Amino acid sequence: MTxxxxxxxxxxxxxxxxxxxxxxAAGMLATGMLTPAPALAVxxxxxxxxxxxxxxxxxxxxxxxxxxxxxxxxxxxxxxxTTGGTNKLGKKITGLNLSPNQPDVAYVKEFGVxxxxxxxxxxxxxxxxxxxxxxxxFNMQNLTRKQVVDLIYTAERxxxxxxxxxxxxxQTRTYLQLAGSIQGTEARHTAVIAAxxxxxxxxxxxxxxxxxxxxxxxxPIQPDVVLAAISPFIVV
Amino acid sequence: MDALEKxxxxxxxxxxxxxxxxxxxxxxxxxxxxxxGNGLTPPPPATSGGAATGVPTDxxxxxxxxxxxxxxxKVLNFxxxxxxxxxxxxxxxxxxASGRPLTTALNSNPSSxxxxxxxxxxxxxxxxxxxxxxxxxxxxxxxxxxxxxNAIKSGGGVPxxxxxxxxxxxxxxSPNIASxxxxxxxxEETGVRAYLGALPYITDLPLAQTAASIxxxxxxxxxxxxxxxGIDPGPYKKSGDLTVIPNQPSDNTLEYFLKPKTVxxxxxxxxx
Numbered sequence: 001m002t003x004x005x006x007x008x009x010x011x012x013x014x015x016x017x018x019x020x021x022x023x024x025a026a027g028m029l030a031t032g033m034l035t036p037a038p039a040l041a042v043x044x045x046x047x048x049x050x051x052x053x054x055x056x057x058x059x060x061x062x063x064x065x066x067x068x069x070x071x072x073x074x075x076x077x078x079x080x081x082t083t084g085g086t087n088k089l090g091k092k093i094t095g096l097n098l099s100p101n102q103p104d105v106a107y108v109k110e111f112g113v114x115x116x117x118x119x120x121x122x123x124x125x126x127x128x129x130x131x132x133x134x135x136x137x138f139n140m141q142n143l144t145r146k147q148v149v150d151l152i153y154t155a156e157r158x159x160x161x162x163x164x165x166x167x168x169x170x171q172t173r174t175y176l177q178l179a180g181s182i183q184g185t186e187a188r189h190t191a192v193i194a195a196x197x198x199x200x201x202x203x204x205x206x207x208x209x210x211x212x213x214x215x216x217x218x219x220p221i222q223p224d225v226v227l228a229a230i231s232p233f234i235v236v
Numbered sequence: 237m238d239a240l241e242k243x244x245x246x247x248x249x250x251x252x253x254x255x256x257x258x259x260x261x262x263x264x265x266x267x268x269x270x271x272x273g274n275g276l277t278p279p280p281p282a283t284s285g286g287a288a289t290g291v292p293t294d295x296x297x298x299x300x301x302x303x304x305x306x307x308x309x310k311v312l313n314f315x316x317x318x319x320x321x322x323x324x325x326x327x328x329x330x331x332x333a334s335g336r337p338l339t340t341a342l343n344s345n346p347s348s349x350x351x352x353x354x355x356x357x358x359x360x361x362x363x364x365x366x367x368x369x370x371x372x373x374x375x376x377x378x379x380x381x382x383x384x385x386n387a388i389k390s391g392g393g394v395p396x397x398x399x400x401x402x403x404x405x406x407x408x409x410s411p412n413i414a415s416x417x418x419x420x421x422x423x424e425e426t427g428v429r430a431y432l433g434a435l436p437y438i439t440d441l442p443l444a445q446t447a448a449s450i451x452x453x454x455x456x457x458x459x460x461x462x463x464x465x466g467i468d469p470g471p472y473k474k475s476g477d478l479t480v481i482p483n484q485p486s487d488n489t490l491e492y493f494l495k496p497k498t499v500x501x502x503x504x505x506x507x508x
Contacts, residue, residue: 210376
């Protein structure tokens with residue numbers, strides 16, 4: 001499987017997740033079981049112009065939006081892979097009870113801590129200018145082990161491109177090195193998760209772009225494209 | 237003689253850089269009393285050329301040894317200096333792992349290479365994966381070198397060229413995949429730190445975007461090699477590393493960086 005094939009999967013997956021979530025919510029509504037309130041993805045998708053702040057602050061808030069999602073994704077993913085839990089929407093996630101020694105479990109746990117630190121660091125950097133914390137529905141309770149790790153991979157990979165795509169929107173270089181220092185860790189996470197997926201599921205992912213792919217250089221993703229990709233997971 | 241001396245013809249020593257680093261650079265990034273106990277410290281506003289964050293003002297000093305008509309061209313030539321080194325050592329590494337003389341040029345066909353050495357303790361899967369990385373990354377680093385060379389030329393600048401005496405591994409490397417990857421790893425990890433250290437000197441944001449795009453592939457390579465060798469994928473703190481924020485919560489929260497002069501000094505170990 002090539003990277004390009006995988007790149008297309010998440011879009012399909014996301015649409016499916018949304019549909020499933022909608023059906024489930026409707027079913028619960030019909031039977032009067034609906035607690036808490038219906039979870040609906042933000043529509044229309046967020047755009048960079050919706051991100052609060054101007055100049056550098058806006059860009060850092062964009063980064064915070066990503067890190068906020070990643071941090072919560074890792075929490076829910078670890079719940080799903082291990083002993084289960086409840087997400088911030090009150091949805092119960094049944095655990096797959098995998099051993100903590102499994103490579104996906106170990107790295108999801110380790111990287112989850114890092115993403116939480118990124119989120120908290122950016123929030124502290126922005127202070128009162130920080131974007132509000134969102135809640136996320138990844139349909140986690142219905143994902144297989146492979147789907148969970150695939151989703152983590154997609155999120156990290158999107159993070160790498162998102163930071164690159166955001167750089168030209170900075171007004172100054174004040175946060176350039178900080179952004180780079182986070183982006184590099186997202187790149188490391190992407191490579192390791194790809195290697196884990198190859199090991200567990202023989203996905204045949206490249207850990208880094210080949211020379212034949214954009215001269216072996218990571219590609220930027222425009223902020224609006226990133227926000228369109230993550231909006232289906234954001235619940236309002 | 238280190239890389240900086242080769243470029244400047246000067247007498248600067250690696251030891252003096254490391255001493256200076258210990259005295260100033262590293263000292264500057266230990267916890268400040270103002271921030272004690274916080275654990276999550278936002279970077280201070282960039283009002284000075286501090287080593288830790290924001291916009292540095294010591295570009296003239298840091299890139300004094302690098303040719304270029306302006307700071308952006310100097311950063312490109314700095315990056316090219318490293319990419320030429322990386323491409324050459326990967327070429328040698330791939331030759332070593334494929335039973336070819338080290339001097340053999342990179343073949344235009346990647347699939348012409350076949351592994352002739354053992355894993356050196358790696359299992360069969362990781363041996364194959366490690367060899368694939370050597371082969372793939374050899375072409376990637378050559379591509380980075382060519383991209384930077386062309387970028388400098390197309391801007392009307394003069395790109396730096398290969399060290400006439402060539403390059404060598406920083407220590408002994410045995411003909412097995414684990415040892416060869418171990419010989420390559422310091423280059424990649426230094427590359428990550430070099431790009432992150434150079435990034436805030438770039439005054440043109442689209443150019444910074446390009447530099448960061450190469451930087452993150454070096455981070456991917458580093459992590460993949462670490463993973464294959466069964467060590468922490470990183471980032472992990474190495475001697476002399478600088479941090480972007482004063483007291484980061486964990487060792488692996490953020491990438492580390494080195495100042496350009498330090499990088500040139502460290503890279504000297506790989507110059508013949």
